[in-house]
Amino acid sequence: MGLQTHRATRSARPGEVGGHWYVVDAEGQVLGRMATAIANRLRGKHRALFTPHADTGDYIVVVNAEKVKLTGRKREQKTYWRHTGYTGHLKSVTADKLLASPHADRVVRHAVRGMLPKNALGRKLYRKLKVYSGPSHPHAAQKPEEISLA
Numbered sequence: 001m002g003l004q005t006h007r008a009t010r011s012a013r014p015g016e017v018g019g020h021w022y023v024v025d026a027e028g029q030v031l032g033r034m035a036t037a038i039a040n041r042l043r044g045k046h047r048a049l050f051t052p053h054a055d056t057g058d059y060i061v062v063v064n065a066e067k068v069k070l071t072g073r074k075r076e077q078k079t080y081w082r083h084t085g086y087t088g089h090l091k092s093v094t095a096d097k098l099l100a101s102p103h104a105d106r107v108v109r110h111a112v113r114g115m116l117p118k119n120a121l122g123r124k125l126y127r128k129l130k131v132y133s134g135p136s137h138p139h140a141a142q143k144p145e146e147i148s149l150a
Contacts, residue, residue: 010049011051011053011054012044012049012050012051012054012056013054014054014055015055016054016056017044017047017049017054017055017056019055019057019058019059019128020058020059020145021058021059021061021139021142021143021144021145022041022058022059022060022061022144022145022146022147023061023062023063023137023144023145023146023147024038024060024061024062024063024146024147024149025063025064025135025146026062026063026064026065026067026068026108027064027067027068028067028069029068029069029149030068030069030070030071031068031069031070031074031107031108031111032071032111033149034068034108034111034149035108035111035112035114035115036115037149038060038062038112038129038149039112039115039116041057041058041060042057042058042060042112042116042125042126042128042129043056043057043116043117043125044056044057044058053121054121055121055124055125057125057128058128059128059129059130059142059144060128060129060130061130061131061132061137061139061144062105062108062129062130062131062132063132063134063135063136063137064132064133064134064135065104065105065107065108065131065132065133066099066100066104066105066133066134068099068107068108070095074095075094075095075096075099076094076095076096077094078094078095079092079093079094079095080092080093080094080095080098080106080107080110095107102133103133104133105131105132105133108131109129109131112126112129113126
């Protein structure tokens with residue numbers, strides 16, 4: 001009987017995998033498909049060294065969030081809810097009104113946040129997402145690379 005060697009499964013340690021910066025142009029992209037690809041990059045699922053309990057993901061900068069595409073009748077029918085904290089003050093806004101407002105980036109943020117883990121790691125990953133309504137962003141110093149998620 002020969003000696004068998006074991007190849008241990010390698011797990012990434014926190015902070016071991018450095019995150020790269022990427023820019024995603026949301027213009028003309030379908031919201032759900034784009035959010036899925038962004039969530040996978042934030043988690044690091046595109047890496048061979050993906051570890052579920054560690055942050056192995058990248059930083060994502062999304063520009064032109066107000067030009068994202070919603071399929072079907074979601075633009076008129078999808079409703080976002082928030083509560084002010086006061087009794088009876090539940091506020092609702094449709095996706096169409098939200099995309100037309102100065103807070104159009106919230107549509108993309110909400111979609112991506114729902115696809116991340118609901119724990120401390122998910123909150124940490126969510127902080128690595130930067131979303132802007134217009135075409136410009138203040139992260140030029142990080143030298144982000146433009147990627148296409150299509």
